[in-house]
Amino acid sequence: MKKITVLMALMITSLGFSQSYLPFTFTNADQLMTGQGGTGTSLVPDPASATNQVMQIVGGTDTWDNAIIDLNPSVNLQDDANNTISFRINPIGITGVRQHLIKFEGPGQVEYFFTTTGSGWQTITYNYPSGLAAYGKMVIFTDSGAESNGFANANTGTYLIDDIMGGTNNPLSGGVSLPLTFSSADQLFTGNGAPTSLVPDPMDATNQVMQIDGSVGDNWNNAVKNLNPGVNLSDDANNTITFRINPIGVTGVHSHLLKFEGAGATEFFFTTTGSGWQTITADFASGLGTYPTIVVFPDAATLDTGMYLVDDFKFASALSAPKFDKASIKMYPNPMKNTLTIEANSSIQRVSVYNVLGQEVMKASPKTNSTTLQTSQLQKGVYMVTTEIEGVISTSKMLKE
Structure with missing residues (x-):
């Protein structure tokens, strides 16, 4: 539970610090999840306590309508002693039993089906099993079907969510990240x-x-x-x-x-x-x-x-590639029509144009600082243009209209 007056003080002292990792208390806009499948989301006052801000999810008619958010850092459910997730949910004006789903994704996924009964705040707690990982995405499905009925569920409703907490934000034990030198x-x-x-x-x-x-x-x-x-x-x-x-x-x-x-x-x-x-x-x-x-x-x-x-x-850093400045390469026009001109501060050894399937549709070896490709025969769409300059290869996205 939190107070809006406390929120204001935190905002002033933090100078815009944004939180995108658990716990989620919905005290700022960075914690608002994005609606998918017709779902709408917003931050609203808790009807039971106007000083408390919560997230409102208005469910859509799609079977898998949901609210989703990227987590940074990921929520770590690897530690079996610290992988219990809890949160509060309030079905607004709803009677009877409703089924929902909370899911963590990326890489892999882990999900938990749960139910609510009637209206009012209800606390949901789930102790996840061992052998899990850290997940970069959290998804809440407002009215989810069960596997027994093919996940069919035509229910819709408005739900308030608050105080999603648990797990850890610590890196995985044995986790690796960039740089990767393959020394181990x-x-x-x-x-x-x-x-x-x-x-x-x-x-x-x-x-x-x-x-x-x-x-x-x-x-x-x-x-x-x-x-x-x-x-x-x-x-x-x-x-x-x-x-x-x-x-x-x-x-x-x-x-x-x-x-x-x-x-x-x-x-x-x-x-x-x-x-x-x-x-x-x-x-x-x-x-x-x-x-x-x-x-x-x-x-x-x-x-x-x-x-x-x-x-x-x-x-990359400025020291890692002293001879190459990507900003010195100019490609125009974008979108291109009949021609594409490429200019650089050094000799362009090779140019290749690829479609979205990765197929090379055009190539040239100008060996000059400027070249113009005839692109009238290309179909409309997105292309990747790869240039090699002083042994360094770079790719830019271009649109053909």
Whole structure:
């Protein structure tokens, strides 16, 4: 329980501190969950105590209408002695028994079905089982069906939620995050159709790297790793990721994908040319969040196969790439129509244009500081334009209209 007068004092002293992790007392707008499937959410006074602010969820007619929020840091349910979640719920003007669901997601998921009876504040407590993880997303389904009836539930209603608490916000024991140098076994990714292992770097036997065997002809075989704490890409000035990749015995251009998942997902398509170590720079867009899962697709959206070594996943800094300034690359117009002009402060070795399936639809090797591509033949849609300048590869998103 809390008072609005206390809230005001905290807001003044904290100078805008935002909270997106448990406990949720709904004392500020950053804790308001987002409605999906026709659900509406808002912060309102508690009808039983006007000085107490709570969250109101107005359920929609969709079977899986819900309220959702990203957690940063994730809620850790790994410790079996500290993974009991409790909260209060008040069905407004409702009679009889209603069924609901609270769910934590990313990576994986864990869910708890619960019921309310009539109206008035009711406390829900659930002691989660052992063997869980840390989760970056919380979801509340207002009127959820049961598995026994195929989850069908046509009920709708208005509910107040307050005081969601429990678990911990501590990193997972044994958790790993960026930078990933593959110097220890706990940094090894898990292969999904692409076996992984830690091996010596063929260029430096004292350096251990990760090998991804993409020899299986699956378009989306990948290597995945859960991170804790997650990778925070919310700061647009500091969300550039660099890493190294070495295609072993591969010739020609191959397309790959780096992806961060959890609370939503963000992707970065990139290419390699031939064999040998190549540095990839992924400058992610603004408006992102924190992601607890990293995925590498060795040969994305193609039937290409290959063996790849990867190393040194880290946030870029000015010192890590002194010769390369992404802001010095200009691509225009965006949206493009008949032409796309690319200008840089150094010689552009290669340019490749990929569609959303990762298929290369255009390429050039201008070896000048400026080049113009004829794009009239491209279909309307989103394209990724990859440039290689002084050995550094970067990708930008362009729209064709």
